Amino acid sequence: MRRWIKFFGVAALMMSASVNAGDVDPTRHRLHATTDKVEIESYSKASGAPADVAVIELERQTLAQDGIDALREEFNDRLAGLYWTDYPNQAINIRLTGAAFVAPRKIETAAGNVPVVFTLGAPMTLAEQSIRLKRSWPALKAMLPGLIGAGIDERDGSVSIDIRSPVADPKPFEDEKANIEQVLGMPVRFSVHSLETDT
Template sequence: MLMTLIRATASALLVIGMATASVAQVVPPSAGGAARVQLPVDALMQDAAEYAQRFGVPFDEAMRRMRAQGDSVPATDALRETFKDRWAGIAIEHLPNYRIVVLLTGTDPVVEQSVMAGGMTVPIVFRTGAAATREAVLAAITRYQAKIRDSLPHPPGLGVDQRTGELVVMTASADADLDRNGELRARIAAMTGVPVRIDIVDRPPVDMAQDQVAPVPTLIPAPVDSGAIEGGARVIGTVDGKRYACTTGFVVSDGVRNGVVTAAHCPDTLSYVGKRFSDGGREEWPLAFVGQWGWGYQDVQVNVATAPDVSYAPLFYADTAKTLARPVATWRYRTSTRAGDFVCHRGERTGYSCAVIAMVDFAPAGDLCGGACLPTWVAVEGPTCKAGDSGAPVFEGSTALGLVKGGTYRRDGTCLFYYYMSTDYLPQGWTLLHR
């Protein structure tokens, strides 16, 4: 679990908030030819293979569990409504057995239930005795975030751990002495009136990294029949003479224009880098800046191709080598997302990887959202994220989930967790292009 991991490695953490600029080691696109579009079963099998490796279960069991993850969402949405007055959290547990755990306030027991999902019976276990509802913890963050930030030399990250029902305060290691004998935890708990846990990290995230990417191969205008703009691809831009790389998220439309989204902290004017040719050149489309939304709960911008004959596809690359693309079939709201969900992302720096959601209600440390971030970001466990993944699509199968914003890293450069903006918060008037 993320918080356990944080406590175990606190002395070796290096936190970098934004995953924007990429230095040379960018995953190359496939050499020539269009990516193969996956069928839903292909996408499921690819993610299930990652799941099987992560949890050490047979492939067929992983397939059932991945199906169950998506199929069980309506049931857990209904449970949230049924127990809304007692709801403290929900999490998917994978070991020793696959099950859904619901955390409730109060002491009245609830009989264990189950749901048929993905061709398997998924147990639903209820744990009672939580000290505060999820809404109460979120309200405490909203009300006291400024006071908590002002009370510490380094503004901490804040979140709701739905496994335990605690308000998690992620403080910089430089402030660790403030919690000697639990003093900081007790003070914040008394202030907020909800259970609090202090997790120590090395230092809070910083804004856009200033790494300059290596020179790219010669870019040539893309021929009309060469393909289409997709998610999960490389975009580059220049700010103050330095070149940055980010990742496209998903293709969007406002009903009149089609465009592509990435993170708002990426350069405004971008070029979309397509397939690579045998002579070392790459096709490229200039992308004009439409707008950006980067305050509080958003980190997203829209760009559109300037050439009139460029096409768009409701697809995103779904493998490291960019040989596979997935159609966007649907999307999932953040309220339906659960701690423990197994999700994937395809970043331009790191390629394709999958991991478990740690927190659904997370406010990154520092001032990465034009000031304090709201607790609307979704944190996903590492170990794979690096600068250059900003804007990358986060997905489950063919379900779009969000866009990567930033990450936290250990001193050795490995990723502790990354966080993404849910597709709930796409700019008003723009929707996902889907099949």
């Protein structure tokens, strides 16, 4: 699961309310080999997990959601990013600002436990990054012709900038990378799309 906060001129950061993982009815979230075949095969192909393992890991992702919401609320003032890693080491990874230690945890689900791993020392929270990106939007539009969107990658705190250009060549934009990073105060990467695609 990759969470992206997308910006198309205006940004909003949504935080979920906390619910106990134990309150979830596990029978509601069971995958079925037939009806969920595409999802299972897609996850298996992307992660390399055998089909039977893919089923379990997908179920954990669904069943752990309330626990994830609780973690987002608990660490709201330090949260720099939260994302899944998949097979063979499925876990929830949480990036935090500051150096205050947080011991690894687990979320218990009917499909098995999900480890929660914390990484400390992020330079700013996701909320702070979102505000900065929103405030910088007019400057980015002026600096980057064809700008269509930007998102914060919770895995590393970088900003992915989407651009539509007559020629899908990132080189002209890479030349502006240092200036863009100075404006944002965050590392950036570009994704350039041809005008013929993405209508």
